[in-house]
Amino acid sequence: MLSGNVKAILLFTVLSGMLIVACNTTEPVVKHDIIKGKTISSIVESMTLAEKVGQMTQADRRYLIDIDDIKDYYLGSILSGGGSTPEVNEPAAWANMVDIYQSKAAETRLGIPLMYGIDAVHGHNNVIGATIVPHNIGLGATANAELVRQLAQLTAREVRATGINWTFAPCVANSRDERWGRAYESFGEDPQLISELGAAQVSGFQGSSLDAADAIAACTKHYIGDGAPTWLTGEEGLIDRGDAMIDEVTLRALHLPQYIAAMEAGTATIMASYNSWNGEKLHGHKYLMTDILKDELGFQGFIVSDWKGIDGIPGDYKSDIIQSINAGIDMVMVPGDVTKNGYTYREFIETFKEAINEGSIPMSRIDDAVSRILTVKKDMGLLDNAFRNDRSLLASVGSDEHRALARQAVKESVVMLKNSESTLPLSKNATRIVVAGRGADNVGMQCGGWSISWQGSHGDITPGTTIFEGVQELVSENTEVQLSIDGTASSGADAVIVVIGEDPYAEMVGDRENLNLSEADIAVLNTVKSSGVPMVVVLLSGRPMIINEVLNDADGFLAAWLPGTEGGGIVDVIFGEHNPSGKLSVTWPASMEQIPINSGDSEYEPLFPLGFGLNY
Ligand code: GLC
Numbered sequence: 001m002l003s004g005n006v007k008a009i010l011l012f013t014v015l016s017g018m019l020i021v022a023c024n025t026t027e028p029v030v031k032h033d034i035i036k037g038k039t040i041s042s043i044v045e046s047m048t049l050a051e052k053v054g055q056m057t058q059a060d061r062r063y064l065i066d067i068d069d070i071k072d073y074y075l076g077s078i079l080s081g082g083g084s085t086p087e088v089n090e091p092a093a094w095a096n097m098v099d100i101y102q103s104k105a106a107e108t109r110l111g112i113p114l115m116y117g118i119d120a121v122h123g124h125n126n127v128i129g130a131t132i133v134p135h136n137i138g139l140g141a142t143a144n145a146e147l148v149r150q151l152a153q154l155t156a157r158e159v160r161a162t163g164i165n166w167t168f169a170p171c172v173a174n175s176r177d178e179r180w181g182r183a184y185e186s187f188g189e190d191p192q193l194i195s196e197l198g199a200a201q202v203s204g205f206q207g208s209s210l211d212a213a214d215a216i217a218a219c220t221k222h223y224i225g226d227g228a229p230t231w232l233t234g235e236e237g238l239i240d241r242g243d244a245m246i247d248e249v250t251l252r253a254l255h256l257p258q259y260i261a262a263m264e265a266g267t268a269t270i271m272a273s274y275n276s277w278n279g280e281k282l283h284g285h286k287y288l289m290t291d292i293l294k295d296e297l298g299f300q301g302f303i304v305s306d307w308k309g310i311d312g313i314p315g316d317y318k319s320d321i322i323q324s325i326n327a328g329i330d331m332v333m334v335p336g337d338v339t340k341n342g343y344t345y346r347e348f349i350e351t352f353k354e355a356i357n358e359g360s361i362p363m364s365r366i367d368d369a370v371s372r373i374l375t376v377k378k379d380m381g382l383l384d385n386a387f388r389n390d391r392s393l394l395a396s397v398g399s400d401e402h403r404a405l406a407r408q409a410v411k412e413s414v415v416m417l418k419n420s421e422s423t424l425p426l427s428k429n430a431t432r433i434v435v436a437g438r439g440a441d442n443v444g445m446q447c448g449g450w451s452i453s454w455q456g457s458h459g460d461i462t463p464g465t466t467i468f469e470g471v472q473e474l475v476s477e478n479t480e481v482q483l484s485i486d487g488t489a490s491s492g493a494d495a496v497i498v499v500i501g502e503d504p505y506a507e508m509v510g511d512r513e514n515l516n517l518s519e520a521d522i523a524v525l526n527t528v529k530s531s532g533v534p535m536v537v538v539l540l541s542g543r544p545m546i547i548n549e550v551l552n553d554a555d556g557f558l559a560a561w562l563p564g565t566e567g568g569g570i571v572d573v574i575f576g577e578h579n580p581s582g583k584l585s586v587t588w589p590a591s592m593e594q595i596p597i598n599s600g601d602s603e604y605e606p607l608f609p610l611g612f613g614l615n616y
Pocket of ligand 1: 080081082119168221306307
């Protein structure tokens with residue numbers, strides 16, 4: 001005779017198993033025949049106002065007041081903002097979490113599935129164990145569009161393995177001022193290169209068909225002029241989210257081509273930018289979002305706001321909603337939570353419906369936005385099969401094959417700025433090699449921001465290969481490899497590799513008034529220099545820094561940007577497994593006084609020009 005408790009445990013186990021099986025099914029699970037095979041217009045006609053407004057609302061999973069709100073408020077999308085991870089941050093836990101959210105959406109009258117969005121901006125970078133590839137500034141140095149496409153394909157597979165179907169990438173910012181904390185999210189300063197690589201990422205994410213089991217929707221961002229502001233124009237930081245004070249000719253020349261290229265590549269969505277253009281917030285800018293992007297250029301996908309992006313529009317919350325939706329925003333990212341400042345998705349939805357009912361937002365605009373969202377969902381196959389998570393992709397997350405491709409990207413991203421007396425490549429048969437500096441054995445510093453957490457962090461944050469480990473793996477068994485973070489063990493070595501650079505940061509947290517090296521880095525460089533041993537400097541940074549002095553002292557100097565988990569790619573360059581091929585995708589300033597400095601400026605005497613890079 002089974003006790004009540006045992007019965008309850010058995011029942012829970014059986015039900016959980018059924019839920020997992022239901023979630024695991026790859027059979028089409030179409031809840032309601034109202035949507036299957038129907039035209040978008042007929043679905044929109046059948047929708048209530050609450051269902052329409054719900055589709056236009058995106059909430060962050062960590063701020064869901066009640067998981068049933070997904071069903072009760074008909075939410076169209078959920079996101080994981082930076083660091084918004086399941087309790088156990090491992091791939092299968094992500095997939096289980098997303099399936100549960102999808103099952104809530106499936107309980108609504110129409111059963112329209114969620115688009116689940118995440119910042120997979122350099123691999124599936126929120127997930128422990130995933131492959132983290134170089135940030136865009138390093139990809140810019142490769143100038144290799146096919147490689148960038150393959151990396152995006154890799155990322156799409158790892159993202160879909162976790163049940164997620166939308167990434168907020170590519171960032172196609174044209175970063176004009178290196179003091180900006182998002183400079184590393186930009187491919188560089190040449191709109192042509194940005195266009196090529198941004199389009200390649202869109203193609204890699206979305207594949208040949210957006211409804212493939214390993215495709216994810218792209219989100220080209222941040223429209224428009226996110227990289228244009230200069231110092232002290234920022235509202236949040238000192239430059240981030242600032243005011244792009246440029247004329248329309250410059251805006252169209254430097255910041256628009258990459259969106260045209262992304263649309264030609266079929267980007268499903270575009271994200272509005274926090275910045276202003278000559279004093280007017282982009283999130284409320286009808287001329288730029290509707291007249292140019294949708295009418296003049298014919299963008300057929302949908303525009304999603306940035307994180308509380310509409311809140312920055314002057315006026316109260318209701319007027320923010322009215323202005324942004326009427327200006328062309330189709331889906332609003334509403335991550336506010338009841339404990340902190342910011343409006344919750346519940347307040348957003350109630351205020352939004354009020355604005356519609358009083359006639360401040362025409363129903364034609366609502367129907368246009370919902371049609372755009374549902375068209376993307378249909379292209380993604382979401383209106384035919386609610387649960388399409390191919391769990392077999394889990395084996396690809398962080399796989400050797402993926403890491404090998406990421407390592408190739410790292411090799412091609414490294415830019416050699418100095419190599420006096422052919423110090424490089426070092427010999428794999430040296431007697432003793434010392435690896436020094438804060439970045440010597442530090443996957444977190446290799447990855448930079450947007451890595452496991454929003455800001456990223458130093459140390460062993462996720463499985464990967466540090467530069468020290470890479471040297472150990474590559475050199476001969478007779479070579480002694482010694483880790484000496486402070487460089488004091490340098491004397492007598494054949495060579496010392498000193499790895500310095502920036503602490504991880506993201507967005508406005510990375511806005512810097514000066515780009516000088518840290519005291520700690522200068523100290524280790526002086527220590528190694530005093531040993532008189534050949535010194536190879538590796539700089540891990542999200543942008544050019546002021547390196548004039550260290551350049552004089554160094555025998556070899558490599559700009560390695562933010563390479564991600566596969567630090568072995570840098571070691572391949574150091575020891576000649578790869579002839580350095582990286583070329584600067586940004587101008588390298590000789591002093592802070594020169595910044596902003598970009599190719600095409602009338603005065604242009606940088607330390608290294610756009611396109612510079614040495615080889616063996
Ligand atoms: C952030 C960023 C944007 C990101 C979004 C969601 O504030 O500006 O790039 O996609 O919020 O995390």
